[in-house]
Amino acid sequence: MRVLCLGDVVGHSGVSIVKKLLSDLIKKYDIDFVIANGENAAPNGRGIGPNEFESLLNAGVDVITLGNHYNRNKEFKQLIGETNLVLPLNLLNGDPKEGSKLYYVKGNHIRVTSILKDASAEASVVHEFLLVKEIIENNPKCIHIIDFHAEYTGDKKSFGYLFDGQISAMMGTHTHVQTRDYQILPRGTGYITDLGMCGDYESILGFEKNSVINKLYFGASENFLVGDSSKKILSGVVLDINETTFLCRQIFPVYIIDEEVKK
Template structure:
């Protein structure tokens, strides 16, 4: 079983690059499941809308995950309950939260669960991701063959701790949110594939997808500055490919990075 995952899609450049490269990556890696984080995919870099959702799905995604900006575009409330392919963080607080925190995909007679979690360190208050996922994983281990987790969190320590906590109980945990790909892709001792952050798909000539001039101005002056998505220049594609054994453990996890310094070789 192969899973292709692409990190946070940011703005129009991110959507365009996913539309350009995802069909090529699927042709070359031949994944059975493709997951894309659409957390920042709108033109203003916050949340997702129906148009962008359809564009990413039409490019070849099977499931789209979200994160802390899930509710930033009110349009999401019009369609999130109608699709099983769009997954928001499981541990949003409150009752009757719109959408779903996980989905189960049937692939050639096998069942794979995709779970979305959000961290708590340096982020908005939210329910305990460890407690929430613990209960769900215990349930799903009797129902599915593979479990994939997109952990949308700020700190490397929280993501690493979650991966170690779930090692051997899930097939893979991929971190998102920081927009910077890390160099620690590995299979943990009990068989779970892990990378702290998959990186982003978006504007390369930017600061985490935003116009760098505004960010620099804020650092220099310590005055509030509006963050604006970069709309011109080069793009970047970041993600990973995970190869899973029949027993649900990971054989390997390999990074994907395409940018002007790392052109796609095919």
């Protein structure tokens, strides 16, 4: 079973690069299932609404996970309950049914779970360990993929080792920068500290660089603008998962910088 996991899709630039490249990637790598983090997919990079949700699904994404920006878009409420959307499991007032969902793909059960670590969160979260342990104990015969959305690399690696051999893969999200440490942990769990992002390449976190610099260094009060240069990036990993052991056979990165032809 081959799963493509894409990092945070940022704004219209992120949605457009996914639309442009995903179908070819699915063919090239013989992908069965695609997971993308959509917490920044709204046109302004904050949250997600129905339009970009539909666009990503139509582009070939099967499941969209979220993160600390999960409810930043005012139309987000319309998406609650969507089968293909996974909210953070460990929100203080969240619904656990929305944080871990089971899919059936080509004879295999795949459970996708989203975790938000408090270091990155505007949202209040409860400790994730017991919640994830319970999910694994209650679902022993399936592929488990966890999106661990957090700032700190140490939190992410700790979680990976903690559940090594019990989950198929853990991919970190949130920093928008892909890490080089993709690997299979000693007991068979596929791991990367951060998938990176899909969005504008000549940017800061997918946002127009001057708007970020002006805010961070010179006190500008305007929000960051989504970057829209001619260079876009799509980044993530491909997981090859053994359908009998549910462990990871192979993990390799996808990191494509795509330059539009200037008119």
